Amino acid sequence: MRTTPPARPAAPGRWRRIGSAAAATAALLLAGFGTATHADAAAPSSSKVTWTSACSTPAKGQMACKALRVTGGITAFQQAKAKADGVTPKAADAATPSGYGPSDLQSAYGLTSAAASKGSGETIAIVDAYDDPNAEADLAKYRSYYGLSACTTANGCFKKVSQTGSTTSLPSANTGWAEEISLDLDMASAICPNCGILLVEAKSATMANLGTAVNEAVTLGAKYVSNSYGGSESSSDTSYDSSYFNHPGVAITVSAGDSGYGAEYPAASKYVTAVGGTALSKATSTTRGWTETVWKTSSTEGTGSGCSAYDAKPTWQTDTGCTKRTISDVAAVADPATGVSVYDSYGVTAGWYTFGGTSASSPIIAGVYALAGTPSSSSYPAKFPYTVAGTSALNDVTSGNNGTCSTTYLCTAQSGYDGPTGWGTPEGVSAFAG
Template sequence: MRTSSSPSANSPAAPRRWRRISSAAVATTALVFAGLGTAVHADAAASTASSKTTWTRACATPTKAGEMACKALRVTGGLTAFQKEKAKAEGVTPHAADITAASGYGPSDLQSAYGLTSAAASKGAGATIAIVDAYDDPKAEADLATYRSSYGLPACTTANGCFKKVSQTGSTTSLPAADAGWSEEISLDLDMASAICPLCNILLVEATTPTMANLGTAVNRAVTLGAKYVSNSYGGSESSSDSSYDSSYFNHPGVAITVSAGDSGYGAEYPAASRYVTAVGGTSLSASSTTRGWTESVWNGSGSGCSAYDAKPTWQTDTGCSKRSISDVSAVADPATGVAVYDSYGVTAGWYTFGGTSVSSPIIASVYALAGTPSSGSYPAKFPYNAAGTSALNDVTSGTNGSCSPAYLCTAQSGYDGPTGWGTPQGLTAFTG
């Protein structure tokens, strides 16, 4: 097994957020922002016109019934919150710089935003977070190494026992066909698990294709291999088969299973609608002058809604939906306030910014991992409901992802709402049980 060490990015003496990237990322970012002192005034008008963040979906749109879509959104242009904060700190006008630079939030940002700085430095050793995705990423381990070394996180490799990649059958040698889009998703998921729980082991389980049957088999494989925390960053339309999928793939007491709520705004998706999982919505996250140092609102792409098929879990008591309500909790997902990811398969090797509820699902799975092994027979989706209305969760009270009735299923309010559930993590209490 690997030797655990505290990540330098999270130490009390660590530099400010926008200076925390090392090695290649520093060089790239320096090049991007070089020369702004002389060019910034001339470029100000153009910068304003091009500051709107744009993005594209990493994975292809499913073409067959029963296929799932990954929820990774890669930023392609404009300004991110990270870039704006960096420019402000350096006293320059924000500039629509080369988006392939590390222009998204990193580990110290995310740990700070969710009250995890001390926990991430000391907890999670020996725990295994499973990442379930479709197809193979041939560069997964190498890209993970670049991300972790750039942020001063301990190495996580096959050799030191921290990282393992298997197919849905458990094979380490007979893997699915490679796919560039899903490889972006895999890089995002691995990097987020690393950012939140640097001392955790990571198990990547690759399904043969993105069907619910194969992805569900991969979930079962992750649990069979000992993972107590399983992140799923994909989803699709609900169907009358969902109840059978629930019992076949997601009913794992004592295992925290998180699922992306979706990136298309109001509307229920599966498997987020499963009563056995923690459905994770998305927020826009920005630095602020508050005591917390951060502020959040609903990301307008966050999925939410009322399931047409899945029964309501006993711990869910909202009255505007007789079946399963989505979401339970949330974390950052807005591409405009996105996260830094390193990826090299199928794209130009380098740093990218990603959003989507593919960001928020592995973040929450990793928070569960920091919080400790779920009690035997428990359904960890219930844990945040036990802490509802307390300081253990950041209540998100502004923003909307569409129009609906009753309004709380698509519009933020005090307490529970669809897009953000009970809110975002503030430490570990809401994820312990």
């Protein structure tokens, strides 16, 4: 039964828009995108894709969730489907999915066979703030629609706990973070359908509480921990590193941010895999069948990247533009206009929604790590994509930018490593295996 949510907090963010096809093309050219590679995602002149932040503006000292919910217009998924079906696409509504589903994401990232055969016995932990009372029920709707096996408390696949590990004394509910939770659970399911899922809910969005939830996830046995939140860096970050994120043998993924060029924490932690974001479109002209560019909507919205002001550079990161930690390491889809389908019933009217933001890319990459297999107990999985075997098993994103910067590769895609997308996006699981 659906739980009635409390009154929704005032929406904090600005509405985001992508204009007509012509305007979109011009914007892409100005931003450095290639029109041929992004053509499949361009909206028809009669439609604008709009979206808003799921979570309210955080109080000082708290982390912001990175989920962006599409509120109107025709997504890239709907356009591609309409083109295949030969029908005029309709604007997004909650009746049917309007974003990429599991088969799309598995196809785009070369995971189809791995998703079908791997992940059994592995547990992906999702760390978020506050409680989503409908988390398990909404996850069941998503998995049932897409033909994925049931993942429930009863069959041992799903577990929801507080930051102290309690299954009964849970945090207060929050509509915005509930949307974030739905997005995270659905993406973990989409990439690794055979994996178990552990949802750890922090009692608030402070780094101390979220970090405690990370520790609890590891204590409960998760080897893959996704974190779809972030905030400004501070001089306390190095202490947070040692207190919450230094977990050898555990793949910890973190959203790189949604505010364009600039570093955030905990993506800046040297112990985590910082995950940037792309615009993902179907492309019949490529062997892969997909194409990606750096996600950028405006000068203040797009994937995060940049140099940490506090965190030391990990030994495996050798780029010279940052004396300290460079963000990002890898990337996956995050552009809401080329977003993913999510089922949610607590934050909004029950139904299907399209989400974007690097909140989508973090659990996607956590799922890929899970498909790749358990890391060795002494390893730091953030290093895996930096090996020769890793860099050769990624889709190199070479087009687009997320802003302006004095050292070009930190904000503009290029061959090989760059800030917005790291070494690239998954092409199978090899880059994420120890």
